Amino acid sequence: MSSFKEGEYVLIVHNDRKFLRKLIPKQSLNVKKEVLKFDEVIGKPEGVRIGSFEVYRPTLEDLILLGFERKTQIIYPKDAFYIAFKLGLNGEKRVLEFGTGSGALCAVFSQIAGEVWSYEAVEEFYKTAKKNLERFGIKGNVKLFNEDFGKAEIPQNYFDAVFVDVREPYPYLEKVHQSLKDGGSVGFLLPTANQVIKLLESINGLFGNIEVLEILQRYYKRVPERFRPEDQMVGHTAYLVFGRKLTSL
Amino acid sequence: MSSFKEGEYVLIVHNDRKFLRKLIPKQSLNVKKEVLKFDEVIGKPEGVRIGSFEVYRPTLEDLILLGFERKTQIIYPKDAFYIAFKLGLNGEKRVLEFGTGSGALCAVFSQIAGEVWSYEAVEEFYKTAKKNLERFGIKGNVKLFNEDFGKAEIPQNYFDAVFVDVREPYPYLEKVHQSLKDGGSVGFLLPTANQVIKLLESINGLFGNIEVLEILQRYYKRVPERFRPEDQMVGHTAYLVFGRKLTSL
Amino acid sequence: MSSFKEGEYVLIVHNDRKFLRKLIPKQSLNVKKEVLKFDEVIGKPEGVRIGSFEVYRPTLEDLILLGFERKTQIIYPKDAFYIAFKLGLNGEKRVLEFGTGSGALCAVFSQIAGEVWSYEAVEEFYKTAKKNLERFGIKGNVKLFNEDFGKAEIPQNYFDAVFVDVREPYPYLEKVHQSLKDGGSVGFLLPTANQVIKLLESINGLFGNIEVLEILQRYYKRVPERFRPEDQMVGHTAYLVFGRKLTSL
Amino acid sequence: MSSFKEGEYVLIVHNDRKFLRKLIPKQSLNVKKEVLKFDEVIGKPEGVRIGSFEVYRPTLEDLILLGFERKTQIIYPKDAFYIAFKLGLNGEKRVLEFGTGSGALCAVFSQIAGEVWSYEAVEEFYKTAKKNLERFGIKGNVKLFNEDFGKAEIPQNYFDAVFVDVREPYPYLEKVHQSLKDGGSVGFLLPTANQVIKLLESINGLFGNIEVLEILQRYYKRVPERFRPEDQMVGHTAYLVFGRKLTSL
Numbered sequence: 003m004s005s006f007k008e009g010e011y012v013l014i015v016h017n018d019r020k021f022l023r024k025l026i027p028k029q030s031l032n033v034k035k036e037v038l039k040f041d042e043v044i045g046k047p048e049g050v051r052i053g054s055f056e057v058y059r060p061t062l063e064d065l066i067l068l069g070f071e072r073k074t075q076i077i078y079p080k081d082a083f084y085i086a087f088k089l090g091l092n093g094e095k096r097v098l099e100f101g102t103g104s105g106a107l108c109a110v111f112s113q114i115a116g117e118v119w120s121y122e123a124v125e126e127f128y129k130t131a132k133k134n135l136e137r138f139g140i141k142g143n144v145k146l147f148n149e150d151f152g153k154a155e156i157p158q159n160y161f162d163a164v165f166v167d168v169r170e171p172y173p174y175l176e177k178v179h180q181s182l183k184d185g186g187s188v189g190f191l192l193p194t195a196n197q198v199i200k201l202l203e204s205i206n207g208l209f210g211n212i213e214v215l216e217i218l219q220r221y222y223k224r225v226p227e228r229f230r231p232e233d234q235m236v237g238h239t240a241y242l243v244f245g246r247k248l249t250s251l
Numbered sequence: 252m253s254s255f256k257e258g259e260y261v262l263i264v265h266n267d268r269k270f271l272r273k274l275i276p277k278q279s280l281n282v283k284k285e286v287l288k289f290d291e292v293i294g295k296p297e298g299v300r301i302g303s304f305e306v307y308r309p310t311l312e313d314l315i316l317l318g319f320e321r322k323t324q325i326i327y328p329k330d331a332f333y334i335a336f337k338l339g340l341n342g343e344k345r346v347l348e349f350g351t352g353s354g355a356l357c358a359v360f361s362q363i364a365g366e367v368w369s370y371e372a373v374e375e376f377y378k379t380a381k382k383n384l385e386r387f388g389i390k391g392n393v394k395l396f397n398e399d400f401g402k403a404e405i406p407q408n409y410f411d412a413v414f415v416d417v418r419e420p421y422p423y424l425e426k427v428h429q430s431l432k433d434g435g436s437v438g439f440l441l442p443t444a445n446q447v448i449k450l451l452e453s454i455n456g457l458f459g460n461i462e463v464l465e466i467l468q469r470y471y472k473r474v475p476e477r478f479r480p481e482d483q484m485v486g487h488t489a490y491l492v493f494g495r496k497l498t499s500l
Numbered sequence: 501m502s503s504f505k506e507g508e509y510v511l512i513v514h515n516d517r518k519f520l521r522k523l524i525p526k527q528s529l530n531v532k533k534e535v536l537k538f539d540e541v542i543g544k545p546e547g548v549r550i551g552s553f554e555v556y557r558p559t560l561e562d563l564i565l566l567g568f569e570r571k572t573q574i575i576y577p578k579d580a581f582y583i584a585f586k587l588g589l590n591g592e593k594r595v596l597e598f599g600t601g602s603g604a605l606c607a608v609f610s611q612i613a614g615e616v617w618s619y620e621a622v623e624e625f626y627k628t629a630k631k632n633l634e635r636f637g638i639k640g641n642v643k644l645f646n647e648d649f650g651k652a653e654i655p656q657n658y659f660d661a662v663f664v665d666v667r668e669p670y671p672y673l674e675k676v677h678q679s680l681k682d683g684g685s686v687g688f689l690l691p692t693a694n695q696v697i698k699l700l701e702s703i704n705g706l707f708g709n710i711e712v713l714e715i716l717q718r719y720y721k722r723v724p725e726r727f728r729p730e731d732q733m734v735g736h737t738a739y740l741v742f743g744r745k746l747t748s749l
Numbered sequence: 750m751s752s753f754k755e756g757e758y759v760l761i762v763h764n765d766r767k768f769l770r771k772l773i774p775k776q777s778l779n780v781k782k783e784v785l786k787f788d789e790v791i792g793k794p795e796g797v798r799i800g801s802f803e804v805y806r807p808t809l810e811d812l813i814l815l816g817f818e819r820k821t822q823i824i825y826p827k828d829a830f831y832i833a834f835k836l837g838l839n840g841e842k843r844v845l846e847f848g849t850g851s852g853a854l855c856a857v858f859s860q861i862a863g864e865v866w867s868y869e870a871v872e873e874f875y876k877t878a879k880k881n882l883e884r885f886g887i888k889g890n891v892k893l894f895n896e897d898f899g900k901a902e903i904p905q906n907y908f909d910a911v912f913v914d915v916r917e918p919y920p921y922l923e924k925v926h927q928s929l930k931d932g933g934s935v936g937f938l939l940p941t942a943n944q945v946i947k948l949l950e951s952i953n954g955l956f957g958n959i960e961v962l963e964i965l966q967r968y969y970k971r972v973p974e975r976f977r978p979e980d981q982m983v984g985h986t987a988y989l990v991f992g993r994k995l996t997s998l
Contacts, residue, residue, distance in 0.1 A: 015460045
């Protein structure tokens, strides 16, 4: 990889804290009386250590957690990473998502799928997602639509996978089913047990091989003499529901 | 997608049980006195329901969990999916892995990375991994080496990411560092706390932005009238350690 | 403590396995070709090691897990221990419970509360619980009733705490409220989210300071060179709901 | 129970927040522009609701979490409740504990055991624990010692159970063993994996039936229309190790 350039976003690590910053000449980052001048970073190789600071090119996870503007609850990387593979995505697959939200899942899909379509009915969220993807140069295989999935014209039997992240997914199940290829994968993100219960009541006959699960992530302190889990952890983000399109003969 | 063909592997779901089977004419699957004749499956569309059976094309997760032959402890999909994204992989990235084990992580990497190199010192494991990848037609971007990573000639500053799954990773840290590009990502899978403690003692100076974590997966019963977690869950697979290559000036 | 006597129940530990046995002369325990003759145990002090066997007097947890006959789902010690203290029990407190089930929670209450009343409508369960408590000489502060709590004559404003372990607790809420002293504690054990949702809808106005929680227990392997959690764990037993009696002025 | 009296401590609940306050005439509690005058509480029955406030007599858990002054890391109720029963305590049992810390475990033991001895070497901690127990009138079966357990004169074969909560328990194992009756229970609270590993290396031969575990507590939101776990949870407090005294013949 090439050395850091003026204007690019970098991840700066200072002990237990992380920062995402744009490398603008003459600017700097101050943490606990230590100063990192961006002029000293520009031109240096990735992974450079300057004083107590370490500077890297951000991963997609860093961008989502530190850089994405949020108008809605973000999909956590722990969930997004699992979803992308669980849906069976790879470079030859087409995936459709609604609603786009802040675009985090969209960004993750873009790294693995061949084609990503994402629908968001609320204009404010659509604009935020668009800005997030453009700002960090997320791959060009994403089509964002500021449109209600329920009203949009969607090609039939076209997608290998569909992911649904809206509060009330139940009215869309038929349309999701139609948009999928035979045997295609479907996924849902639902924060509450009530939503999962209602979805399980509605899903039958349309989708099979149903799985319901949660992904939990437990971080550990990194001091080798006192190895132990962190005191606090994220207790819940959402329930995930997965299935496959059933085909009537 | 096209309809099921003779000789392909399919996922068969019968209530709570899953089976991976090759569609060989005249053969069948018997579950609790119900019979699925493969001749009735061949030619049908994906997602077909026949009696109490549902038949799908398997996802990579299905192949790993049900189809991969195992000579070593398998890397669980919950972990493999997280690792692949945490390392920052996408179609433009090159990743190296050792040891290959049964090839599960290798298969996951192949779906997202541009180039996958995988080293396995033990011939028996190498052959098993090779058979697993070939049997299920895993993408051609994987190079398997039956070679000890410690002794192999590895290009320097070549890989965007390296993943290490061996019992004693400590002697290889320098070589891993050299094989990575500046700021490249490294990951380790370690079943015991003792290994993590020893790694954390050894890693300093070579890698920064260290994170240690576990991924836990909690499945739920799918009966809408009695929504609740499954009685049993996987309690532990491994600790995951991630870092980034530090570059001395 | 005195040495082991003929006829008493003992906990026998053999590596990772545990057994509850009655010390009957001439009998023995065979584990993997090793034999523990009970005649060699009688007269020995507690904690004795004979060959690979260790012999102890059982704790209440050992009795519940290994000795209690079960006609119903048992309340796990991890839950029972928490419940007993959460209800604020001690030697001066009176607690009522229904249904008795196999008597496990009853046995735990008996060790800490001054007075325990327990109602069980199903005769078979009542008899099993009675047998369990008598067999292991559980303290005499327990009154077992083979009676439906809903129909029983219960003293009013009498109990410091009430615990409810029945499938449909909603019809009993008024009666539970009446049986409690002002500000008394109430607890519920409910396996499914649907039950908790329905209880939360019904409870309002009668009880305040509501808490809903789960207790999870993660066991670790005890080999110091390979410290790590057990591969499997109990994923779910039940949701616990606690509250306090509200008093209208 | 009798009505609230001047000078007693009460638990005040206001929506999601809890307060422990002493009922001093003319004083009051202000939460979000609502005022609870203590003069209106005195003389009222427990469980009274005044405006959005609910007032109860505190349970031991409330006292520990809201009332205990802390000079050291407190033992969480979820752990303390489990420990007390796991050690097999009841009104006929004698338990010894060191170090006392803030006295939380001591207070829990006092509710169930017949006799509690607690040693604390650090004078400041000893005084805090003493103040905590006296302030809330914890039962008189507790003897607090401002003494180093290692140097104290401890009766031999006297205790049914011993609990150890010090950073370096290893030098005390022999003395703990001597203080216990044959087959007596021992427990340890250790925040880090390193401590558990070292303890497991040291414990052998002295104690058997070893168990290592963690207790996790997951709270849920109490809104029936949106039932789901809380966003954040306590990720780790400590590892617990339990065993039984082995007796050499």
